[in-house]
Amino acid sequence: MQETRQAARQRRSRRRLLVGTAAGLVVTGLLACLVMTMQPDGTENAGPAAATAVVNSQETVPPTPPTPSASPSAASATPSAGAATPSAGAKTPKAASIPSATPSSASPRTAPATSSLVGRIRPNATYRGDATVYAAEVGDGACSFGPSDDMMIAAMNETDYETSSACGAYVLVRTANGASVTVKITNVCPLPCAPGQLDLSEQAFAKLVPISTGRIPITWSLLSPDAVGTISIRYKDGSSQWWCGIQALGHRNPLARLEVRSGSGWRQLARTGYNYFLSENGSGCGGAIRITDIYGERLTIDAVAVRPDVVQSTGVQFARH
Structure with missing residues (x-):
C-alpha cells in the first residue's frame, strides 16, 4: 500500500515536470517567434528608408533656372521706333550700309560707328x-x-x-x-x-x-567733313593680275575694310602699314572692289583696271556723319 502511494506521488511529480517543461517550451517558443518577427521587420524598414533618402535627395536638388523666353530677347534686339540706325554692336549693319553712286548731299547722319569696324579713333570721343x-x-x-x-x-x-x-x-x-x-x-x-x-x-x-x-x-x-570730293582707287606700282596692292584715296570717313570680288564672293584684303591692301596671289586684281567705312557703309566699285600708280576716280563717296 505504501509503495502504491509512493508510485502515485512519483507519477504526479513527473506530470508536473512535464507540464512545467511544456509550458517553458511554449513560452520559449513564443519569445523566439517574437524575436524572429521583430528582426525581419527591422531589416525590411532599413531598405526602403535608405532608398527613399536617395530618391528624395535627387528630387530636392534646386532646379535649373528657366531660360528667359524669346519675347524679351527679341524685344531688346529690335531697334526702337525712333532709332535711325542699327546698334553699335551689330556686325553686319544693313541700315547704314547703303551704297551710293554719287557724292552724298544728304544732311549729316547720326549713325554710330560699328564696334566691329572702328579702331582706336572713335567718333564722338575727345x-x-x-x-x-x-x-x-x-x-x-x-x-x-x-x-x-x-x-x-x-x-x-x-x-x-x-x-x-x-x-x-x-x-x-x-x-x-x-x-x-x-x-x-x-x-x-x-x-x-x-x-x-x-x-x-x-x-x-x-x-x-x-x-x-x-x-x-x-x-x-x-x-566727317562736308566738301571732300569723291573717292579714287590707285594700284601700287608693280601691281599685275598676279599680285597687286590697292589703295583708296579721298574717303570722307576712316576706312575699315577693302574687299575684292573673288569667285562668287568677297575676299577681305590685309592692310599694310603703308596704307595699301594687298592681294598677294592676285585674287581679285582688276575686278570689282568693295570698301567699308567705320560706320558700316559699303560702296561697291565696278571693275577697276590694274593700272599701277594711276589715280582712278570712282565717282562715289561715303555719307557724312
Missing part, C-alpha cells in the same frame, strides 16, 4: 595729348598719299596710327585758348610720340600758336 610740329615738306608720308596741295596735315602717333587705320582721317584739333584747326592724317609719328599726340605740319601748327612754341597741350576729335 582725345587729349600734345601737339608738336614738323617740317612736312611736300606733304607725303607713311600713308603713301603722295604730295599734297593742302598742307593742313598731321602725323598720328604710332599707337593711334594702328597699322595705317588712321590714314585719311580728318580730326579737329583744339587748344585751351580756343584756337582750332582741322587736319588730315597723312603720316605716322614714331616713338617717343605718345598716345594722343599729333605732330602737325608747320602750316597747321601756326594756326594754333607760333611755331616757336614747339609743343602745346591739345584735345582732338574725329570729323
